[in-house]
Amino acid sequence: MQLRYGILLASLSLLITGCATMSKDECQMADWQAVGFEDGAAGKDLGYMGRRREACAKHGVQLNTGAYRSGRDEGLGLFCTELRGFAEGRSGENYNGVCPADLEGLFLRGYEAGQDIFVAHNAVKELEATIHDLELEREHILDDITEMSALIVLDETSRDERVILLADIARLKIRHTELGIEINDLLFALGQRQAEYQDVLASSSYH
Structure with missing residues (x-):
């Protein structure tokens, strides 16, 4: 042809x-x-x-x-097929309404099913990224506390400087505790999102 x-x-x-x-x-x-x-x-x-x-x-x-x-x-x-619609939706691609009327119904059925998986998976990834960032912040705080503690014991550190360092350390410890609470809450939410994602996967007829 x-x-x-x-x-x-x-x-x-x-x-x-x-x-x-x-x-x-x-x-x-x-x-x-x-x-x-x-x-x-x-x-x-x-x-x-x-x-x-x-x-x-x-x-x-x-x-x-x-x-x-x-x-x-x-x-x-x-x-404009159902399976291609599913693949496009699961990849998070936008649909521009290009399919003719006689094919669009099947395409959209697959697209919406794929989009459900994409949205559920994206919710998991966003929470994981947020938790990762907060955990990094906690690590940096511990590094800062270690450096400040080392400065406090130096002979050349003045009394006023020690007072400031101790105040900064106290502030950082509070922030470290707050981050721990926030991370625990997010880990609980992550477990829920992961369960929802697995439910969407299990209920999909495209696997």
């Missing part, structure tokens, strides 16, 4: 990926039906065609709108 040959040609010769910028050679060699197919299979909206048109117009090359649209429609048939 000519379209399949065109797709291979576009993939090997033009190396068109996710970017609408096209060189003069790419514009001149383009099989627009194949280019449209690739964009459709990648879920690109029609605005992408406009950007390709502008890119090639700069090189004096006109995009074949009919061929591009025909290829894009066929490519959307590969993109």
